[in-house]
Amino acid sequence: MKFGGTSMAGIERIRVVAARVKREADAGNEVLVVVSAMAGETDRLVQLCREASALADPQEYDVVVASGEQVTAGLLAMTLQNMGAKARSFMGWQLMRASGVHGNARVEKVEGALLDEALNEGTVAVIPGFQGVSEDGRVATLGRGGSDTSAVAIAAGVKADRCDIYTDVDGVYTTDPRIVPQARKLTKITFEEMLELAGVGAKVLQVRSVGLAMRENLPLRVLTAFDDLPGTEIVPELGENDMERNAIAGIAADRNEGRITLTGIADRPGMVAAVMQPLADAGLSVDMIVHAATEGQNASDLTFTVPEAMMAQAAAVLNARKGDIGFSEIHTDDAVAKVSIVGVGIRSNPELAAKMFATLATSGINLLAVSASEIKVSVLVKEDEMELAVRVLHTAFGLDAPRGEAA
Amino acid sequence: MKFGGTSMAGIERIRVVAARVKREADAGNEVLVVVSAMAGETDRLVQLCREASALADPQEYDVVVASGEQVTAGLLAMTLQNMGAKARSFMGWQLMRASGVHGNARVEKVEGALLDEALNEGTVAVIPGFQGVSEDGRVATLGRGGSDTSAVAIAAGVKADRCDIYTDVDGVYTTDPRIVPQARKLTKITFEEMLELAGVGAKVLQVRSVGLAMRENLPLRVLTAFDDLPGTEIVPELGENDMERNAIAGIAADRNEGRITLTGIADRPGMVAAVMQPLADAGLSVDMIVHAATEGQNASDLTFTVPEAMMAQAAAVLNARKGDIGFSEIHTDDAVAKVSIVGVGIRSNPELAAKMFATLATSGINLLAVSASEIKVSVLVKEDEMELAVRVLHTAFGLDAPRGEAA
Structure with a gap:
């Protein structure tokens, strides 16, 4: 389960998220949660970096901006514990190896064994999105919106059945509802379709995360944390029963x-x-x-x-x-x-x-x-x-x- | 050099700190800097933890509250770079092993080799105070005020000549100036005297940090970041030339x-x-x-x-x-x-x-x-x-x- 910044904005919302996570765990599922920073927090940290240095060193920038997700991961873990769920946080540097450019790194490897150990004990693992540890042993961030990619990489790393992305829209629509008020939420969409829709403007998921899910053959769902609507499934291909869906997704x-x-x-x-x-x-x-x-x-x-x-x-x-x-x-x-x-x-x-x-x-x-x-x-x-x-x-x-x- | 939260409260003050650090480096000194979180930030994070859970898990509490020093360490490193100094931040988990209770851990070992490497290259090392990594590989904080102890432990770990604690008072006084307006700033005080004065009310340095400096035989100085006053030296014992000092320190x-x-x-x-x-x-x-x-x-x-x-x-x-x-x-x-x-x-x-x-x-x-x-x-x-x-x-x-x- 991945929750965006709007879902993590303040303790009240974190409690809503925790209740939803606990429901999944209570239903007998092994659950990992990837969280974004509180809405606005990453912008605040980026602004501090800009004030400190117009050309901030990407390695130091990463140290500063990664702190937002560290805070929400700890807060969600303790909120879950407070509700009687077993939970603990992991930091990016404990389990997510990244490579490439600081500030825009790629996920290289997820230390799945550490997570499996927690899951086997029935513990919910809470992980800050958007960050890992670079080859030189330093904090590395994945670029804005990278928490989606973190979530998909971690889900793939533990061979999860599914990755649910909770965001502030309740699914993927046939087109921009601001242009067409009759736009409809899609029940299912393929990875390829999602990539084409994302690449040309539908800003629901980070494009990189969809590409990674496609390579890993990992089904995604996009849904909202604030309601019990079913959301949109993003799948490798449409099944026999999906043929009633329009030939055109959007x-x-x-x-x-x-x-x-x-x-x-x-x-x-x-x-x-x-x-x-x-x-x-x-x-x-x-x-x-x-x-x-x-x-x-x-x-x-x-x-x-x-x-x-x-x-x-x-x-x-x-x-x-x-x-x-x-x-x-x-x-x-x-x-x-x-x-x-x-x-x-x-x-x-x-x-x-x-x-x-x-x-x-x-x-x-x-x-x-x-x-x-x-x-x-x-x-x-x-x-x-x-x-x-x-x-x-x-x-x-x-x-x-x-x-x-x-x- | 250790700077407290008042000295790190905002980019303007961080620039003042950076200028002071650069002056030491430019004078040919090998400099390590330990920083506190911005004034008020740790309180904000503690409050979030309290709201999330009245009995917050100390391990998760540590994850949340340690983020404040991570931010200031990154910001100071990039500010120094912006001024033309070589600098980089190190995280507590990269070099400071701690043991004991989460939320109130003890410093066990400082990975001095990593720091020596930076110092040998003429790089200023900036380190978040108040935190290390516990035996179970998780973030551990040292208890409120623990940044003083971090600074002393790190100074001892690299066999520093001296540890300068910049705080919001400009030194150690003969008594509380609110009681005696004629109280005088001491030029020198011994560790033992400082421990007795601290233990009975003079709240300038964390008592633990003074005890550690005494065991490590590491001279301290207490001074303010906002002025060029000489501050107070805390030394193993008074020298021949200090005998003019009053037999009573305070x-x-x-x-x-x-x-x-x-x-x-x-x-x-x-x-x-x-x-x-x-x-x-x-x-x-x-x-x-x-x-x-x-x-x-x-x-x-x-x-x-x-x-x-x-x-x-x-x-x-x-x-x-x-x-x-x-x-x-x-x-x-x-x-x-x-x-x-x-x-x-x-x-x-x-x-x-x-x-x-x-x-x-x-x-x-x-x-x-x-x-x-x-x-x-x-x-x-x-x-x-x-x-x-x-x-x-x-x-x-x-x-x-x-x-x-x-x-």
């Missing part, structure tokens, strides 16, 4: 796109690479790429997208290489957005992409670019048409909640 | 005494033991004992003192054994106080005790009991005569500051 939208178009670019082998290489060298990641050579012409346009915040830098990089690359003009546009349908059904059903394009065309929405992967089809649209696009697709793919069941 | 006063008198007690061998044993069995510590048998009488009075808070309990214990012990009446009095002269000179000069009694007699102060050790003579007086007693003794032993140099 609609993702992302305003954070910038479009760059190079005009009058010479048609020659390696031309796309000549554009992409300098961007890669500058650490700029390119998303959608559209290049349609026009028959019988020896020059054409190349359009691609980058994160909006990097658009100006990308244009500068390319302008500096204008002579080498060979193009006439560069156009940039940040008033664009990406809208995607995501679902494992796309793999086996090409009709779904066609239905997407037809639906958007019917609504008069112009497609600036298109890209597709195994389980996702994305289109680039004008930013002011994004919400309309999400709404019509949500309806067309049968995702709207029945009247009265809206989020 | 006058201690303690209102926290309760007097118990048993009347009509039978004069027989083992009578004092018969009174003391039940008190010891109840965990009650007795301080001054006065028993003067009167020639030719077969019954007499026995008077002793206990801490005021335990007086009622002590009387109840004795009343329950009245028949076994054999006494007529029991009288208690909490309106008493203990006044002591403390100084290594007492050992070689019996005139000092005589001078004390004469001075008090001249002022009309009645002595309710007297006790003496090698370097201390204590008298029990009525509580409302305590301040007068301190003042006349302070003057008589030449401790008053010259006019214009008062504290």
Whole structure:
């Protein structure tokens, strides 16, 4: 069980969490709990580091910010004891080996034996999220939101049956309910779908934690600590009985796109690479790429997208290489957005992409670019048409909640 | 160098501390720094523990309260780096083995090699006070005020030349300046004298830390972080040049005494033991004992003192054994106080005790009991005569500051 900062914000809420944990333990389950710092605490500690030193040493930063989860782990363990449950806390340095960069480390190994020992005695293990011990024996944190990843790594380390992530939303929705009030909570979603939805905007779980759960084949659940709603299961694949679920899991939208178009670019082998290489060298990641050579012409346009915040830098990089690359003009546009349908059904059903394009065309929405992967089809649209696009697709793919069941 | 919570309360003060540490390092010294939590932070964490569980598990309590020093250690290390000094933090679990009761552990061993390595590289080592790692591999704290003890243990562990304790008073005074405005800051005091002064009321350093420094023969200094005043040196013994110092280091006063008198007690061998044993069995510590048998009488009075808070309990214990012990009446009095002269000179000069009694007699102060050790003579007086007693003794032993140099 993993509880986020909102669930740990103050002793009253910690008591609610403890009652929920105890219920699982009393039901005969072996329970490990991973906790975040109290809501706001990590921000407070980060701010102290900034005041102390604009360029804080990541190793010292880790020492400071890791303290928030240490506090909540101790408090939850003693609250559980106070309720009559056997419980103890473990510190990150006692059981979680991490590697890589301080402040953004990766989980390397979980000392499962230490945890198994506690579980075998019927003790609930409470573990601070977001931290471990680095190769040099120092406190290492996993980067913001890393408590989700801690929870998945620990669950995998003890070969848990399941990892339940308690957060301040009650599950994964078919799309952003602020755009579509009829958005519906999904009962089940696959890892792949979740990764595509998370990667393009659904901020329920840290992407890294979903990828890790997928590699470890560890089922997740996302649910809220403040209610007894069932939440959303995240599973390796949909079962026979899940086939009634829509082929499309959800609609993702992302305003954070910038479009760059190079005009009058010479048609020659390696031309796309000549554009992409300098961007890669500058650490700029390119998303959608559209290049349609026009028959019988020896020059054409190349359009691609980058994160909006990097658009100006990308244009500068390319302008500096204008002579080498060979193009006439560069156009940039940040008033664009990406809208995607995501679902494992796309793999086996090409009709779904066609239905997407037809639906958007019917609504008069112009497609600036298109890209597709195994389980996702994305289109680039004008930013002011994004919400309309999400709404019509949500309806067309049968995702709207029945009247009265809206989020 | 050890800095208390007032010195670490906020980034501005941490910068003042860092500048002082850097000055020592720049002067060519190898420097280790032990820090307390920010003033108020440990109280906040203790309060959270109390709210979570009235009887908090000491092991979990330690996990929670130890976090305050972790934060200040990281912040001071990065502030030092920001000022251009080489610095890094070490956690208690990395280098300080502790044993005994969680929440009140003893320092067992300091991993000096790890620290020597840093010092040899010219790195300032910053260490959270008040904590170590227990035999079971968990966070263990040393009890409130334990950062002084951490500092002394670490200084001894690396065979430091000196341990400087920066606190919110600027040194050790001849007596409580609230009673005697002419109290003077001592330049030097011996460990023994400091222990006697601390034990009877001068709350400058944790008593345990002074005892440890004495065993390790490690000179201490007490001084303030907010000024460049010289502070007080605490040394194994006074040197040739210190002989000008008064034979008496200071006058201690303690209102926290309760007097118990048993009347009509039978004069027989083992009578004092018969009174003391039940008190010891109840965990009650007795301080001054006065028993003067009167020639030719077969019954007499026995008077002793206990801490005021335990007086009622002590009387109840004795009343329950009245028949076994054999006494007529029991009288208690909490309106008493203990006044002591403390100084290594007492050992070689019996005139000092005589001078004390004469001075008090001249002022009309009645002595309710007297006790003496090698370097201390204590008298029990009525509580409302305590301040007068301190003042006349302070003057008589030449401790008053010259006019214009008062504290």
